[in-house]
Amino acid sequence: IGVMSGAVIFIRKDIKMTYVKEEVLMGILDVYSLVGSAAAGRTSDWIGRRYTIVLAGAIFFVGALLMGFATNYAFLMFGRFVAGVGVGYALMIAP
Numbered sequence: 001i002g003v004m005s006g007a008v009i010f011i012r013k014d015i016k017m018t019y020v021k022e023e024v025l026m027g028i029l030d031v032y033s034l035v036g037s038a039a040a041g042r043t044s045d046w047i048g049r050r051y052t053i054v055l056a057g058a059i060f061f062v063g064a065l066l067m068g069f070a071t072n073y074a075f076l077m078f079g080r081f082v083a084g085v086g087v088g089y090a091l092m093i094a095p
Contacts (some may be wrong), residue, residue, distance in 0.1 A: 036088020
């Protein structure tokens with residue numbers, strides 16, 4: 001999350017985002033993490049806490065890869081969504 005704030009300067013130039021799109025991109029992760037948080041309890045009951053943490057890490061990793069290979073704003077938002085779900089899982093299960 002911290003790396004994204006420094007990288008958004010260069011992303012804005014490559015994708016040609018407006019400042020509004022940049023603000024939405026940075027703030028939407030918290031909204032997307034609600035999806036992961038809502039699903040984390042049932043997943044933990046189903047496969048266990050340890051494997052749910054592994055799943056959260058895998059989902060976040062896939063989201064990071066998607067954001068890294070994004071070529072336009074929609075693709076970047078989709079990667080942000082996947083990473084947000086992983087963050088929601090981790091924030092719900094790890095503590």
